[in-house]
Amino acid sequence: MNYRKLTPSMSLLLAFEASARHQSFTRAAEELSLTQSAVSRQVQTLEAMLGVALFLRDGKRIVPTDAGRAYMTELGAALTLIRNATLQALASESRGRHHLRVATLPTFGAKWLLPRLHRLYREHPDLQIDLHSRIEDVDFSTQPLDAAIAVGDGRWPDVVAHRLYAEQLVLIGSPTVFAATRKPRRGARARAQVPGDTQRPTIDRLEGLTLLRVGSFPDAWREWCAHFGLPPNALRLGPSFELTSHLIQAVIAEIGVGLVPRMLVEDELNDGRLCSPFAPVPSSRSYYFVYPERTRHHPALIAFREWVLRELAASE
Structure with a gap:
């Protein structure tokens, strides 16, 4: 040849x-x-x-x-x-030891990472973190990135993956939407308070609700129903959204109810814009910090990874 x-x-x-x-x-x-x-x-x-x-x-x-x-x-x-x-x-040469290009899930970046990033810069004033939003899986062989925050089962080929936390799904809705569905059963009185009510969900308590979805996690409602032993085909699935942040806004606008990671709606639950009548459910997914082997010893990556792990431990 x-x-x-x-x-x-x-x-x-x-x-x-x-x-x-x-x-x-x-x-x-x-x-x-x-x-x-x-x-x-x-x-x-x-x-x-x-x-x-x-x-x-x-x-x-x-x-x-x-x-x-x-x-x-x-x-x-x-x-x-x-x-x-x-x-x-x-x-x-220009990036040196202090520059890092990180891909992150858009809603995680906006709701959790960015509000805390000033603390990283306070600890490491010489760091420069370039953030890139990605919903799809990151391919480090074709994309100019050093690391990523991703969600999945942890099985990605040819990358180092550090598990950050296990996802907890919470059903969210506006107080008005949930209150409208709480009709008293025959011979019983309806309970007045929606926030804080964490009794077991039943099909009759979900009837009439539009179940909103995130396109990147099509099995969320099936997993949630399986956790409580509910038949998923008895529920009415509604519109799908590309971004979790858009789903959250749709829920606030009373278009329907949704399943989202609890850590992404802490503010809305605390200020009363949203409520969650059922306890959080463990998801099959977890969040990971991933990077290719070639960047394992990058000083900026090490600093960023250790800071993220500390922040998550403190928030939990």
């Missing part, structure tokens, strides 16, 4: 990748600051080297062949790794 054939020059690869991404030699040339004919010649050279047609040409229009699409998928990921590695190398 000719290994030179397996390692085309970077100029050929860049010309192909840009052409496949734009499906245009002209736009690829503009991106690479080359002429259209130069890009076309480089792609032709690559095709001749590989002995494979990478594009179907129809006048000025180009479309990747099946082989071209497969090659683009693998090559695109490899070039992303190279670019990210280069960015890290270029930024390492």
